[in-house]
Amino acid sequence: MKIILRILLLAAWCAAEEPLFFVLENNHIRLTVEKATGAISSFFVKANQCELISEKRLQANFRICLPLPDYQANYLDGMRQKPVEVRQEDRTITVRFDGMSSAKGIFPIKLSCTITLQDDYVVFKARLINHHSQPISEFWFPRLGGWTQFGDRTARLATPNYTSMSRHTTSLFKNYPGSRGLGAEAAEWACTYPGMVMPWWDLYDEKSDLGLYLGYHDPVFRFSSWHTFLMPDHSGLPDAWLTDQTSxxxxxxxxxxxxxxxxIHSGEILDSGEFIIRVHQGDWHQGVQFYRDWFLRHFTLNHGDNWLRHKRAWFTSILYQPEDKIIADYQTYGRWCGEAAEYGISCYELIGWHRGGLERNYPDYQPEEKLGGRDGFRGLMKEIDARQGKCLAFINYNILDQNTDWYKKELFKYKQQDQFGQQPIWMGWGESTFLARSGMNVRYHVRGSITPDFEKLLADQFIERIQDGAHGFQIDKLCVGAALDFNPLNALKPDVALCQGLVQAVDRLYQKCRTVNPAVSMASEFSFDRLLPYFAVGYRGSGPRDISTFRFVFPEWTSCQHIARPQDFNGINYAVLSGQVICVEPECYQGSLKQPLYHDLANYIKEVERLRDELHSLIFYARYFDNQEGRITPVNPEAQNKLQYRMHGHFHNGQRALVVINTSAEPVQYAWAFTHQKVAQALLYQPFVPQRKIRIDELLEIKPYGLQILVERISR
Known part of the structure; x- marks a missing residue:
């Protein structure tokens, strides 16, 4: 008996001595994972001595939503589940669950998660298997709770934007941007991808010059969300965080x-991609290079030989407006293209050329008889060819006009659907009447699903237009093309149907068009990175005075800066500043560039294009460093906001060019510097002025609404 008691006491002592957690640690990060739950209870960043999980009561691991017929909000909270195994092998911790429970019962769901420490980053992966009769609708993983700071509470978040460059402006730890909505358990703020143009966030601790990258790397393009709760709620004050005294x-x-x-339904599996949390020096500019490297390992991005990427200016016009008003026929438009060519423009976007005109009768993409019919369309293409120009025909892809008899009788079955078989209706644009322009009387469109029959209907027409001589397309509204899709005719899962499925459809269209003409190229109004391999130019990837984060991360791409006002010299300068296409649309898409009203603008475009032609590989098809690697300092500090600058660089030889613009009506003097290396001399380019050499100690003066380009002198 004494021997048995001793054995039992020894076993109890050994159990008491066994640690309750696993630790992963290297020179950058120390992680602690609880054996009881598989949750991370400590995430310590060594470079700034910051514990991310400082409120231990909020630690979390995962969450699953398994909607039941009588209870849609059936959440399975990971912290209430008991893992069947938690083990550590070298740098990886594996956590397995077999069976989940909630207040509604026990459910046959399996989950295996891995947490791996790799140098300066942590990798989270999961395999989720459903054996229940109902599908799993939400999977929250990784889930890290208890964050109160990164470095301190002043750390700010940058997100990848569609029409503006990323900046560290979002204060999660102080001025929290979210609020508590109906049904939410706390204040809530989230971003979706698509929605964000790339799948990452980046936090920045300025005091330590340290960033924290949070990115999802998955070759399969899925709809997903970056989500935060601020527990227990927003304070209601400018400082959104409650304190220990007020909580x-x-x-x-x-x-x-x-x-x-x-x-995923019964018997189906979700194998996740990799969610990465990485510590890095610098802000998002440095952190996002990690994502670029991953992207280029999985997807081809080469637009160097794409003629469209080298077209620095377009002329565009809408021929036929949706309220039956004809602005120009094919013959008149051809004349306008010839007039635009006099100012150095050789690429033309043709809008409203098809039956019914712009924003009408989609997806009918046959040439409109009132404008000249198919013969007139072919003749226009030949005329543009004869002057060595290129024409992009404006089209949509998965957009349907729900007002046509065709839609009501047949096409309705192709619309994208939510779980209730419906779709929010908001897409409608009018032009020719006040009722239409104000949105009170417009033809509303719906987003289409991607099904074999619908895809063929589109592809057959688009291939015909390439056969008719179109050099490519500008595909509009792909920025709204991605969403969860429950259309029963779409065989893909809802989260990939209009994400991965849409990308695959575009790929197939491209390949078919290039069997007719290998030089076909396309631009698009798109807003997610998985389409970058297909579109060298984005139609709306910029704001009036800015450009998408794409431009920095993937300088192989650029966007259009739209110019309609007859004295918009600032707009043209902004196009040069960010390396954008000048998309000129006189009279808001209704006229020729060659008219007295646009005389000054047309000649300014011609001169700017002369400069950009000479400096093409330095400021247009070139690397884009945003506001990095250079500096300008106005002599008068009050003029700081009047000047903007951006740095560009040659793709191959490393030479830099600093573009400076003055957005004010007053001249400004400034000092300048390149900061990537010591640069003592540069060449100064500006419109209508001969180039000249400048030295680093020379102050420059830029005229009102002026443009200057400083090109680094390098030894040959």
Whole structure:
């Protein structure tokens, strides 16, 4: 008996001595993972001595939503589940669950998660298997709770934007941007991808010059969300965070989650991509290079030989407006293109050329008889060819005009659907009457699903237009083309149907068009990175005075800067500043560039294009460093906001060019510097002025609404 007691005491002592957690640690990060739950209870960043999980009561691991017929909000909270295994092998911790429970019962769901520490980053992966009769709608993983700071509470977040460059402006730890909505358990703020143009966030601690990258790397393009709760709620004050004294004893902190929407049914599996949390020096400019490297390992991005990427200016016009008003026929438009060519423009976007005109009768893409019919369309293409020009025909892809008899009788079955078989209706644009322009009387469109029959209907027409001589397309509204799609005719999962499925459809269209003409190229109004391999130019990837984050991360791409006002010299300068296409649309898409009203603008475009032609590989098809690697300092500090600058660089030889613009009506003097290396001399280019050499100690003066380009002199 004494021997048995001793054995039992020894076993109890050994159990008491066994640690309750696993630790992963290297020179950058120390992670602690609880054995009881598989949750991360400590995420310590060594470079700035910051503990991310400082409010332990909020630690989290995962969450699953398994909607039941009588209870849609059936959440399975990971912290209430008991893992069947938690083990550590070298740099990886594996956590397995077999069976999940909620207040509604026990459910046959399996989950295996891995947490791997690799140098300066952590990798989260998961395999989720559903054996229940109902589909899993939401999977929240990784889930990290208890964040109160990064470095300190002043750290700010940057997100990848569609029409503006990323900046660290979002204050999660102080001026939290979200609020508590109906049904939410706390204040809530989230971003979706698509929605964001790339799948990452980046936090920046300025005091330590340290960033934290949070990115999802998955070759399969899925709809997902970056989500935060601020527990227990927004304070209602400018400082959104409650304190220990005002929180009523409840824990205060962020819970971060990455949410996917797999809708896997019984017997189906979700194998996730990799969610990465990486510590890096610098802000998002440095952190995002990690994503670029991953992207280029998986997708081809080569627009160097694409003629469209080297077209620096377009002329565009809408021929036929949706309220039956004809602005120009094919013959008149051809004349306008010839007039635009006098100012150095050789690429033309043709809008409203098809039956019914712009924003009408989609997806009928046959040439409009009132404008000259198919013969007139072919003749226009030949005329543009004869002057060595290129024409992009404006089209949509998965957009349907719900007002046509065709839609009501047949096409309705192709619309994208939510779980209730419906779709929010908001897409409608009018032009020719006040009722139409104000949105009170417009033809509303719906987003289409991607099904074999619908895809063929589109492809057959687009291939015909290439056969008719079109050099390519500008595909509009792809920025709204991606969403969860429950259309029963689409065989893909809802989270990939209009993400991966849409990209694959575009790929097939491209290949078919290039069997007719290998030089076909396309631009698009798109807003997510997976389409970058297909579109060298974005139609709306810029704001009036800015450009998408794409431009920095993937300088192989650029966007259009739209110019309609007859004295918009600032707009042209902004196009040069960011390396954008000048898309000139006189009279708001209704006239020729060659008219007295546009005389000054046309000649300015011609001169700017002369400069950009000479400096093409330095400021247009070139690397884009945003506001990095250079500096300008106005002599008068009050003029700081009047000047803007951006740095560009040659793709191959490393030479830099600094573009400076003055957005004010007053001249400004400034000092300048290149900061990537010591640059003592540069060449100064500006419109209508001969180039000259300048030295680093020379102050420059830029005229009102002026443009200057400083090109680094390099030894040959």
């Amino acid at each position: 009523g004893g409840l824990p205060v902190g962020l819970v971060f989650s990455h949410i996917r929407f797999p809708f």
